[in-house]
Amino acid sequence: MASPIRILTAVPICDGHDSAINTINLEFIRHGIEVIYLGYHRSVGDIVRAAIQEDVRAIGISSYNGGHVEFFAEVVALLRKRGSDIRVFGGGGGTITHEDAAIMRRKGVDEIFFAGTSLDDMVKFVHQRYGKPRGKRTRAKRSDMELAHKLSEIEDAYASGKKPLTLNARRRMSKAEAKQNQTSNIKHQTSKVIGFTGPGGAGKTTLIDELVLRFLHQNPKGRIAILSHDPSVIGEGALLGDRATMINSQDDRVFMRSMATRGQAGGLSPATHDCLALLARSGFDCVIIETVGTGQEAMPFRKNGIVDLTVLVMNPDYGSRLQLQKIVMLDIADIVVVNKSDLQRARTAHTEIEQRLQQNRRGQRLIDTVAKRHRDPGVDQLFDLISMVGRDRSEPDWHQACQTRGREKS
Amino acid sequence: MSKLGQVIESIEKYNKFVLDQVRRARTDQQFGRDLLGRWNDIKAKTPITRTPTGLPLPRLALPEIDEPGEIARYLFGEGFPGEFPFLNGAYREMYLEPVRGVESFEKNGGRARPVRAGLASGAPAKKLPQAEEPTRLFSGLMLAEDTNERFHYLTQHQRTHRLSTAFDGPTLYGIDSDADGVFGKIGEGGVAIDTVEDMVRLYDGFDLGSPDFSASMTISGPAPIIMAMYIAAAKRRFGPKVVPKLRGTIQADIFKEVQAQNETIFPIEASLRFLTDMVEFTTREMPRWYPISISGYHIGEAGSTPVQQAAYTLSNGFAYAEMFAARGIPVDQFGPRLSFFLDCGLDAEYIALARVSRRIWAIGMRDVFGAGPRGQLLKLHTQTSGRSLIAAEFKNNLTRTAAELILAYMNATNSCHSNSADEPFTTPSEEWIRLAAHGQAILLEESGIFKHTMNMLSGSPGMKAVERAVELAILDEFREIERLGGVLAAVEDRYQRSQIQNAAHRYEQQIYDGTRPLIGLNRYRNGSDDIPEVKLARTPRKKQQLQVDRLAKFKKKNAEKAKRALDKLAAVVERGENCLPALLEAVEVCSLGQITGRLQEVVGRFRPMV
Ligand code: B12
């Protein structure tokens, strides 16, 4: 089976008319299309960057507040400037006239859907126009595009049941190798890889975005990659909406890729492992992977040696202490975060989880955060902790170090 | 139990109270006789008016009942217009033409003050000017001076000047016209406002301190900054004494931004705090100002069902009341300063949606929040549905809007905006605006539907059926929100958003599967796919550049002072004080974008919900 069609949708800057695009997103995913939704009030730069990183077939733009001729044209122009083959289509009800649409087509827009077009027609268009497998592509001009293409190749290979490309990524470089590579070729340097997992809605995405904000601030030249997952059923579409909420991660120094799980249980996609391995040796200072789940299968990479550090993000509303006993990840994670510690149950959750961790005697750290709060000290603390990893990846003795640091702070 | 839970209880209790009164009127003879006496008395005292054809009609129509139980059901269950629980109207006379040939007129209990002409008791006047035309048309285009010209055009025949301002995209998102990527959006869909100087130009020639002037501003995310600019502009023109006289409304409704309109710029909690600052400030300093317009319009237009619209709007309103009370603002100060804004489309629910909403609000405010009579009133602005207007054979939109207007008046809205037929295409052009405004005048002034008799179309069995069904459905929605932990929790959970999105999806599907007939689109289509010749209002690039240049000049001129003002503002916000006084200083020397940016450094940016 071929990979589902991947489309990115968005609403232009200074425009919050998202009702049409929300409906269209729902309709697309019902018909097997994977939609990466970037949200409303989005600039040309954000849209093009996201589309290239996600390596979508096309961008669907829904524009209502005017200036559409210029906006669509700028998106097309920037794509072409970057050497991208991504197509552009869209609509805006009655605000886009036939004359406007003619100009927009001349400027490289594939299709404009007028008011009164049925949802079926749009779905049909996408299937017909963007459904055929992509031809062989020329080598990308830019490294982020090249990386995006390679990630697509991995996903496509898994989707068609072919053996994935020989990535040989499972093997981690020896310390000596890594050290040697540091000076010679950036391509082979391994990044620090951090896995975030936890129950649905615990605040993982919010937390990651807050960490990215701090990372970009503290490392004026640093680059970071994020691999995020959303569940989907095989052969069906998916709405990948994390980008819309990750306001701090829309930056040229952040490479983000959204993956649908495509039927695989446990919060991962069949292609996750290889994609992660590829990202880990693509010269980022840090690679973050987000998956949903509290069982071992949600973050199996620590054992493989790809992930350096596993963070379990908990929601204080997990239920009873008994529920806690069943959470395998609590034994595996290096750091456990009780997010939403603004909620009432957070104190109890902290105590219960603390007891559980003490039984493990592994020096796991427990941190309370309020990810949704601006400049949350808990998130600062988590950031400091994470920043310490990676200096010596053999056996982290950072537990010790952090504990003292943590104490100094409080 | 949360306040919303208490509101649910209060409605149920009140409904039970009404039934008890009905029963008592039937069993307690003395009580029954009193009610009947009161009823007959009121009927007898109702003034009679004569239509131009000479037909005598009562100025208040009442049901033909003479049984005490039914009278009790009416008096307690719905109330006369202007009486608790205000089902029939917030005021007594509303659209009624000033008294002309009144045959018997007695001062009718003197309870509620009519909105219309100050009815000098019994004085028959020939051609009294109407005190406040309910027409209020939303407008804003290009630069401040262009909108100003439009304002003057719109009000040229009106005695009272009630302006309703639409802002362009950059302004709505609190950014400046010189921000990255916004060139092309300047002055589109609304007026571009960057500085207090623009604000001075916007309302030039209007007497901001006059009791006949009021300005409404449709903006929420940056509302505190824009309101500060308005105050500053008024002070520049009329001196500091004008402040307590300022009349107007600013939308400022944050919950519905998060739920439907997508113009939140600060995190929810910070936004709510700034809103409360504004309410605290205006209740103290600007007693004639409405610091919030609790809006269902955007919820409805985003595609919700009518019941969702009413339920979310009312529950948002109760959540605000709870917040303002928690800040220590007395309910009798903020209650009367709350106003509402609802959508009116063509679905059957709209026959009574606003009526039921008014009743729920009154009961909740009285019985849960302890509000006095003025704080119980849901004062309503209605806009006909933009979304019901379609591009195909767009002239049919005139009929749609006319039908919606009738529904809006049947719900006794206090003011109204009627959409132009070219709504699907562009900021309305003058030709179609004129028709839209005249639509209201035709219904209210020309036709005899609303001007002779209050309650002319109220109380039909169908309307009663809708009222019952809608009220039950609204309470069910309240229960769901309550179950989710109240309004704020439900909002953060995206509950309302996802409900609205599902309803919108269903609505569109129904159009294309034919369940929802749209004349000219999926029924009686004329075949030719005619998109009409419409005159598009576009902001020329030269004008946009002019705005950018003006802003640059302003920024250069004030660079030094701006820095100090922003530092001060940031410190005030960090300390948790009311931000309005510092904002008032800041707007003198800072642009909208500068202020937004600095505030975001302190409180963070809004993380959009999808
Ligand atoms: C709903 C609506 C709103 C809602 C939006 C709710 C929401 N969350 O989306 C609310 C009330 C909040 C709103 C607010 C405003 N609005 Co408005 N709004 C509309 C309205 C009534 C309908 C648009 C709509 O969603 N239609 C439903 C969709 C599903 O159908 P459609 O538009 O016909 O689109 C079809 C196709 O074009 C296609 N399509 C559309 N997009 C895409 C994208 C892709 C990829 C594809 C394949 C297809 C496709 O799908 C549809 C099905 O056939 C229009 C007027 C109208 N009747 O069209 C004004 C309108 C778009 N709004 C307008 C304006 C000015 C505003 C405001 C700026 C007003 C202000 N100053 O405050 C604000 C700004 C809001 C913001 N945050 O940006 C103007 C724009 C004027 C212009 N461009 O010149 C319009 C045209 C009204 C007018 N005449 O003034 N609005």
Ligand SMILES: Nc1nc2c(ncn2[C@@H]2O[C@H](COP(=O)(O)OP(=O)(O)OP(=O)(O)O)[C@@H](O)[C@H]2O)c(=O)[nH]1
């Ligand atoms: N009360 C509270 N809510 C939070 C906090 N952090 C995040 N949230 C909210 O929790 C919800 C889910 O946040 P996400 O960051 O999407 O959670 P997630 O774990 O990535 O969710 P999935 O990827 O869907 O499993 C959002 O509505 C956030 O606003 C917090 O610290 N406190």
Ligand SMILES: [Mg+2]
């Ligand atoms: Mg997530």
